[in-house]
Structures are given as C-alpha cells and as structure tokens.
Amino acid sequence: MELLPNFSLVRPQSVAEAVAARAGSGEIRFLAGGTDLLPALRRGLMQANTVIDLSDVAEMRGISFDSKGARIGAGTTIAQLAADATLLRDYPAVAAAALAIAGPTHRAVGTLGGNLCLDTRCRYYNQSEPWRTANDFCMKLAGDTCRVAPKSDRCYAAYSGDLAPALMVHGAIAEIAGPGGVRHAPLADMFADDGMAWLTLTPGELLVAVRIPAASGVRAGYEKIRTRGAIDFPLVGVAVALRCNDGKLAELRIAVTGTDSRPLMIEGLDELCALPVEEALARIDKLVRKQVGPMETTLAPAVYRRRVVPVLARRLVHRLLG
Numbered sequence: 469m470e471l472l473p474n475f476s477l478v479r480p481q482s483v484a485e486a487v488a489a490r491a492g493s494g495e496i497r498f499l500a501g502g503t504d505l506l507p508a509l510r511r512g513l514m515q516a517n518t519v520i521d522l523s524d525v526a527e528m529r530g531i532s533f534d535s536k537g538a539r540i541g542a543g544t545t546i547a548q549l550a551a552d553a554t555l556l557r558d559y560p561a562v563a564a565a566a567l568a569i570a571g572p573t574h575r576a577v578g579t580l581g582g583n584l585c586l587d588t589r590c591r592y593y594n595q596s597e598p599w600r601t602a603n604d605f606c607m608k609l610a611g612d613t614c615r616v617a618p619k620s621d622r623c624y625a626a627y628s629g630d631l632a633p634a635l636m637v638h639g640a641i642a643e644i645a646g647p648g649g650v651r652h653a654p655l656a657d658m659f660a661d662d663g664m665a666w667l668t669l670t671p672g673e674l675l676v677a678v679r680i681p682a683a684s685g686v687r688a689g690y691e692k693i694r695t696r697g698a699i700d701f702p703l704v705g706v707a708v709a710l711r712c713n714d715g716k717l718a719e720l721r722i723a724v725t726g727t728d729s730r731p732l733m734i735e736g737l738d739e740l741c742a743l744p745v746e747e748a749l750a751r752i753d754k755l756v757r758k759q760v761g762p763m764e765t766t767l768a769p770a771v772y773r774r775r776v777v778p779v780l781a782r783r784l785v786h787r788l789l790g
Contacts, residue, residue, distance in 0.1 A: 542581030625663030
C-alpha cells in the first residue's frame with residue numbers, strides 16, 4: 469500500500485499568511501482540494517516537508533460579478549463553477565469545462581487553482597515507483613531521459629487541465645500573490661512549454677484568483693475527447709469563443725489542452741474573420757494542426773490526437789455559429 473509521507477501541516481487564515489508560510493525552507497507545497505497533490509505524494513512523484521492547507525483562506529473562495537466582469541477565487545470548487553447560473557450564461561466555456569472534469573466527487577473538492585496548476589502528465593511518469601524503477605525512471609523524476617523523446621533535452625509531459633483553455637479564450641487574467649505583493653498577468657503567461665517547469669510562478673508565488681473581463685455577444689464552448697465518459701483527463705480538449713457580426717465572424721479564439729506541455733492559444737485566427745464562414749472553417753484545420761504538438765504521452769497515439777484537435781475545433785465553431 470502506498471502511504472503518504474510525513475509532513476508538517478500549516479493552515480493559514482489569509483493570503484498573506486500563506487505566502488509567508490511558503491517562504492520557509494525545504495519542500496513546501498500548497499494544498500487546495502488535494503485530488504492531484506495527495507496521490508502524487510503517495511506515489512513518490514512529489515516530496516513535501518510542509519503542506520500549506522489553503523481551505524481556510526476566505527479571500528480565495530467564491531465567484532463575484534460586477535460591470536468589469538467576474539472574479540473567481542482559486543479556492544472555488546469545480547462543482548461551484550459548473551453550477552453557477554451567471555457563469556453558465558456569460559462564460560459558458562468555463563462552465564462546460566468545469567462540468568467535464570473528472571467525476572462528481574472530484575468536482576466537489578477539486579478547485580479552480582488546483583486544476584489550473586495541475587501537474588503535467590505522461591504514461592512514463594504517472595506510474596508507481598516499482599514501475600518507474602523497472603523502466604529506469606524518466607527526466608521528469610530521477611532520470612536523465614525523456615522517454616517520449618529520448619534525444620531531447622527537455623520533458624514533453626503534457627498539460628491536461630480543462631479550465632485553462634476555457635478561461636484563456638475568455639481573456640482571463642491571473643491574480644498572483646507573492647513576497648513582493650500582488651501582480652496581474654494574462655492567464656496564458658502563467659504557463660511554459662516545458663513538462664518539468666510548466667508554470668512560470670516563482671517558488672514563493674500563489675495563484676489567488678482569476679478575473680474574466682466582461683464581454684457581451686460572445687458565444688463560447690468547450691469539448692474534450694477522453695477514453696471514458698467520465699473521470700479521465702482529456703486526450704484533447706478544445707475551447708472556442710467567437711463573436712458574430714451580420715452573419716460573419718468578427719472575433720475568434722481557440723485554445724487547446726492535452727497536446728503540449730502548456731495550454732495553447734492558436735495564433736493567426738484574426739485573418740480568418742474576413743473570410744466567408746465556410747472558407748474560415750476549412751482553414752481552421754490547417755492552422756490548428758500546424759501549431760499543436762502531441763507526443764506519445766498517453767495510450768492514444770499522437771497522430772490520432774493531432775487529427776482530433778482540428779475536428780473538435782471546427783465542430784465547435786460550427787455549433788456556436790448556429
């Protein structure tokens with residue numbers, strides 16, 4: 469039986485206390501819902517001398533709306549996101565992505581921040597310690613070679629969070645607290661294309677909330693492909709947000725998860741808005757396929773995932789156009 473390692477537990481009451489606790493020495497981890505961290509600790513994929521439980525930090529919970537848009541605390545549960553009527557109406561891609569995550573019990577305790585900061589995954593990495601030992605480990609933990617790209621000098625483990633692409637197409641801004649105070653940055657900037665260092669947060673920083681600007685007239689959605697109809701992480705997930713004007717595309721955003729080491733915003737979509745809809749749909753395939761880079765990080769072949777992404781994107785755009 470895999471057991472949790474011994475660690476000290478800290479329960480701060482505020483963001484400031486949480487940031488101060490993170491400034492200590494040793495392996496220190498933030499704990500939100502624990503659906504990703506605790507299994508990783510049991511399997512030896514992560515180490516922790518100190519765990520900072522964020523469940524008592526009220527500043528990090530809840531959803532609020534005003535004329536500027538929405539603010540969602542990083543400690544807000546995924547179930548709350550999926551059930552919020554205003555979020556479903558104004559930011560439907562976010563609500564759809566939340567509902568697609570894992571199963572009901574996971575969504576009841578898993579959080580926005582936990583899903584955004586989800587560890588990257590790979591079939592060579594997310595295994596038991598005996599399995600990893602027998603395979604001489606991998607670059608992401610205790611080894612020196614990326615098993616999916618042995619000649620590479622970087623790790624290709626894939627990012628698989630559902631909420632990041634949905635928030636990115638809605639133009640989300642991350643609210644981040646650290647020793648130097650609070651800063652704001654586009655959510656997309658929080659991620660890096662490296663399976664071992666997929667977050668750009670410094671060691672002392674904490675994701676506090678996500679802000680989504682108000683946007684009227686936007687149609688949005690999220691779809692994913694996974695092995696089972698529930699529980700599983702996406703083999704591929706696609707979020708789309710668009711705006712129409714006189715039957716033509718006036719704005720189009722597409723973001724992808726499950727293929728690369730970070731959630732990916734598809735570039736070059738602005739030029740499609742000037743084209744007839746059918747021609748724009750045809751060109752989406754080429755743009756998407758060229759930019760995604762799936763590797764053999766799951767049991768599904770990379771070539772299958774590469775082909776699925778543009779199909780999902782085009783299908784979702786077509787549905788949103790009505």
